[in-house]
Amino acid sequence: MRVVIVGAGMSGLVAAHELTAAGVDVAVVDKGRSVGGRLATRRIGDARLDHGAQFFTVRTPAFQRRVDDWMERGIVHVWNHGFDAATDAGSGDGHPRYVATAGMNSLAKDLAAGLDGTSCSIETSTMAFTVRPSNAPTDGSSGWDVVIDDASVRSGDAVILTSPLPQSLALLVDSGVEMDSTLMRTEYDRTIGLLVTLDGPSAIPETGGVNDGDDVFSFIGDNRAKGISAAEAVTFHANPEWSEAHWNDDDTLLELLGAEAQRWLGDASIIEAQVKKWRLATPRSIWPDPCWVSAGGRIVMAGDAFAGPKVEGAHNSGLAAAHALLD
Ligand SMILES: Cc1cc2nc3c(=O)[nH]c(=O)nc-3n(C[C@H](O)[C@H](O)[C@H](O)COP(=O)(O)OP(=O)(O)OC[C@H]3O[C@@H](n4cnc5c(N)ncnc54)[C@H](O)[C@@H]3O)c2cc1C
Known part of the structure; x- marks a missing residue:
């Protein structure tokens, strides 16, 4: 199986990890100059500033396993246990707030580095323009093409879209894939x-x-x-x-x-x-399932609009998307 993933944010990279670990060929494309999406960190002089996600919490075992690994390797640390001394009675609410020691973007960089030398390619500065059924499936199976804005094509047996929902839906306009109208109303x-x-x-x-x-x-x-x-x-x-x-x-x-x-x-x-x-x-609203799968089972939409509008939600949606294809 070969899968094309649009988006190298948290959800796309996690899906790529899960699929390559199962022996799938994966091609990830992202329009950004580097990986990370809303995990964004900028340098100004000697300063380093997170300008997308600021910190994250952990509430699920799947994400806890990932964070334990990052903790062990010194990639993340606990910032505090709550911000508001007044409401948290000074002791915090019990939930650790984690941050990435080299900035939140380093989480994406770490995930991308873990894909080096695997059956996964990552192309940045590569913008998907549309998704359509493959013109010429060679083996009789029905595949999918992700057409890039320079008219080149990345073909796969399945596609995972992890861009924010309006962008994913725009990519599917000419795909013939039937969509739930609730998804289209997500703001x-x-x-x-x-x-x-x-x-x-x-x-x-x-x-x-x-x-x-x-x-x-x-x-x-x-x-x-x-x-x-x-x-x-x-x-x-x-x-x-x-x-x-x-x-x-x-x-x-x-x-x-x-x-x-x-x-x-x-x-x-x-x-x-x-x-x-x-x-x-x-x-503003979250889809009730951790990802969305088309009727044919070959187009999957994932990201934080599915498993929660946070780093953890994006992570868990990426896992769910990969397993929707593997299972
Ligand atoms: C200002 C801000 C503050 C936040 N604060 C927190 C916080 O403190 N704690 C927390 O847990 N969460 C926070 N979040 C939310 C968190 O950042 C997101 O939930 C998570 O990073 C989303 O990951 P994702 O993979 O779903 O999407 P994204 O990170 O958006 O990744 C999608 C990727 O798709 C790419 N893409 C889009 N369209 C195309 C295309 N046509 N072709 C190719 N690539 C494309 C984009 O470049 C992007 O890299 C914050 C978000 C923002 C914006």
């Missing part, structure tokens, strides 16, 4: 992020993270407190309402967000600031 929240490097410590509480601290920011993360940055660096994520209202304010965004961030900076001044916009940040 996503947007997130606008502000990344700043500072000349001194911020006023963010000791835990290093703030959930819904004011009416602008849904999360604020101190990357130095997280243990991923040598220099003072803070990530601010505007909440969905603010992000939606200001999505087109490109000319003033940096200024607007910088002004809102001030109250969290104490005596520190901003050295450098950057804005990052996530149009398809978080699915």
Whole structure:
């Protein structure tokens, strides 16, 4: 069996691992310049900042096994057990918040490195344009073509789509695959992020993270407190309402967000600031199954819209997608 996977984020890479371990040939394509998708980390000078996912929790045995392995190899560490000393009574809520020591993108890089030398190829800067039934199946079986935007084709017996749902559905428009209309109505929240490097410590509480601290920011993360940055660096994520209202304010965004961030900076001044916009940040509704399988069983959709809008959900959806094909 040969499988083409669209997307080298958490779910696509986990699916690739599971399939290659079972002896399947896999071709992964991703439009990004490197792997990771929403597991995104950026360097600004000496600072390292996560600008997509900030941390993750573990609630399922399957993901716990992966995290145990990362812990053993020093790839992840526990940041804390809760951010809000007031609501967590200072002791946390019991759930460890994990972070990747070299930034969240290193999780994807580690998964990709684990596929080196296997029957899996990974192509980045490679954008899938459409998915269609193979024109010329050689052995009488019905295969599928993923057509790339340069008109080249990656063919397989099956395809796993792990892009955010609107993007996966767009790829299937000419496939003839029948879709559930509920899937087509899945909407996503947007997130606008502000990344700043500072000349001194911020006023963010000791835990290093703030959930819904004011009416602008849904999360604020101190990357130095997280243990991923040598220099003072803070990530601010505007909440969905603010992000939606200001999505087109490109000319003033940096200024607007910088002004809102001030109250969290104490005596520190901003050295450098950057804005990052996530149009398809978080699915608003989650499909009841951990992946979706077409009637013919050869097209699978996976990602965080299926097993939960988090790193763990994406991981477990990738596993489910692989097993939907293997089983
Ligand atoms: C701002 C933000 C903050 C977050 N914070 C947290 C957090 O603190 N904790 C947590 O657990 N989760 C968090 N998340 C969610 C978490 O990042 C995601 O659930 C998870 O990373 C999704 O993984 P995925 O593989 O499903 O999708 P993605 O990571 O989006 O991967 C999909 C991949 O598909 C590729 N792709 C799309 N279209 C095409 C195409 N046509 N051709 C080729 N490739 C294509 C993309 O480039 C991308 O790499 C956050 C997300 C955002 C955006």
